[in-house]
Amino acid sequence: MSNLPPPWLWPRAAYVHIPFCAFHCGYCDFAVAVGQDALRQDYLLALEAELGRMPAPQPVDTLFWGGGTPTFLSATELESYLEVVLRGLPLRPGHEFSVESNPGTLDADKVRVLADHGVNRLSLGSQSFQPELLKVLERDHQPPDVYRAFDLVRQRIANVSLDLIFGVPGQTLAQWRRDLASALALEPTHVSTYGLTFEKGTRLWKQQRAGTVQAIPEELELAMYEEAMDVLGAAGYEHYEISNFARPGYRCRHNEVYWANHAYFGVGMGAARYVMGERCVNHRDLTTYLRTARSGAPTEFQSEKLEEKERALETVGIQLRRREGIERTNFREQTGIELAELSEHVIARLKELDMLSEEAGRVFLTRRGKCLADAVIGQFW
Numbered sequence: 135m136s137n138l139p140p141p142w143l144w145p146r147a148a149y150v151h152i153p154f155c156a157f158h159c160g161y162c163d164f165a166v167a168v169g170q171d172a173l174r175q176d177y178l179l180a181l182e183a184e185l186g187r188m189p190a191p192q193p194v195d196t197l198f199w200g201g202g203t204p205t206f207l208s209a210t211e212l213e214s215y216l217e218v219v220l221r222g223l224p225l226r227p228g229h230e231f232s233v234e235s236n237p238g239t240l241d242a243d244k245v246r247v248l249a250d251h252g253v254n255r256l257s258l259g260s261q262s263f264q265p266e267l268l269k270v271l272e273r274d275h276q277p278p279d280v281y282r283a284f285d286l287v288r289q290r291i292a293n294v295s296l297d298l299i300f301g302v303p304g305q306t307l308a309q310w311r312r313d314l315a316s317a318l319a320l321e322p323t324h325v326s327t328y329g330l331t332f333e334k335g336t337r338l339w340k341q342q343r344a345g346t347v348q349a350i351p352e353e354l355e356l357a358m359y360e361e362a363m364d365v366l367g368a369a370g371y372e373h374y375e376i377s378n379f380a381r382p383g384y385r386c387r388h389n390e391v392y393w394a395n396h397a398y399f400g401v402g403m404g405a406a407r408y409v410m411g412e413r414c415v416n417h418r419d420l421t422t423y424l425r426t427a428r429s430g431a432p433t434e435f436q437s438e439k440l441e442e443k444e445r446a447l448e449t450v451g452i453q454l455r456r457r458e459g460i461e462r463t464n465f466r467e468q469t470g471i472e473l474a475e476l477s478e479h480v481i482a483r484l485k486e487l488d489m490l491s492e493e494a495g496r497v498f499l500t501r502r503g504k505c506l507a508d509a510v511i512g513q514f515w
Contacts, residue, residue, distance in 0.1 A: 147391040151402030153202040160272040160337035165404025165418040180427035185222030196388035205235040209243035216251040230387045237283040238275035249290035257295040263316040295324035300358040303347040323384035395449040459498025
């Protein structure tokens with residue numbers, strides 16, 4: 135490991151995309167495959183072929199399976215997928231192996247298979263504990279499924295994260311408070327709170343365009359975000375990234391790789407990777423991905439290598455999402471550029487506006503800055 139390039143150039147982390155889903159939720163714009171379950175075996179062979187194009191098995195400290203719904207696979211299929219992926223991406227000692235799951239797709243056999251193959255962190259897409267909000271989000275589970283799944287997972291995997299969404303059309307602050315209280319009652323190690331976005335092309339976006347659903351007022355969405363900060367902070371969760379809260383010692387190490395703007399491998403349909411300063415994204419169409427992977431051809435449909443200054447500005451935007459923000463010395467080592475040379479005038483102005491603060495060489499978002507994070511980060515371009 136000591137002979138490897140630094141972590142911002144050569145990956146110690148990997149993401150694997152499992153696209154299969156029972157249903158495509160109306161707000162989701164991820165690369166998913168619905169009604170194509172007959173291609174699961176073909177997809178496994180494609181993953182194996184893509185991994186086989188690496189020069190050698192690549193040991194990783196963190197591995198993350200997202201989707202789609204990885205646990206939509208059967209227990210037998212999960213075992214086959216795990217064996218193939220772990221041959222190409224073996225886990226180092228002390229690893230973190232995370233898998234995303236929808237509550238309605240878990241059973242004891244799947245949890246056993248995951249745990250037996252090194253999965254030690256599970257992210258449960260609960261989204262809400264209110265049936266009426268789950269209906270708006272077009273989720274195919276109900277609140278009892280969350281409790282059942284959580285209990286099943288905790289029998290083998292202690293590190294469980296819950297995802298929640300706020301800003302759902304029609305949602306009230308009282309409903310959001312109930313969701314936070316319901317999540318805390320389960321005592322997860324980690325909670326992610328995401329403001330709903332109307333991603334272009336999704337059914338929810340089309341419904342908004344047609345006037346059949348309306349976004350909640352911005353002031354209410356901000357109040358929900360501040361409520362999450364206050365409630366989760368009071369419960370002992372560290373607000374370590376704009377949307378993420380963790381018990382001490384339970385941050386998502388894999389996602390911290392992204393927020394440091396470090397390198398990572400990405401395998402599977404629609405997966406992105408960042409290796410030696412080059413970003414590549416795989417084909418999002420399942421048929422195209424299967425064809426290219428199985429033929430031994432490159433699976434990406436686009437790639438980009440930023441110039442030094444652009445890469446440094448990107449690093450600013452990404453690292454500001456973290457509680458630690460940007461550490462000036464580390465920034466210079468990673469980008470080759472002094473933060474002061476790049477953006478000091480912007481930093482000074484945002485400090486005056488109480489959007490940024492600085493302590494011991496770290497520049498980070500204030501509470502006010504977190505509430506307006508996208509606008510703050512946009513000031514650097």
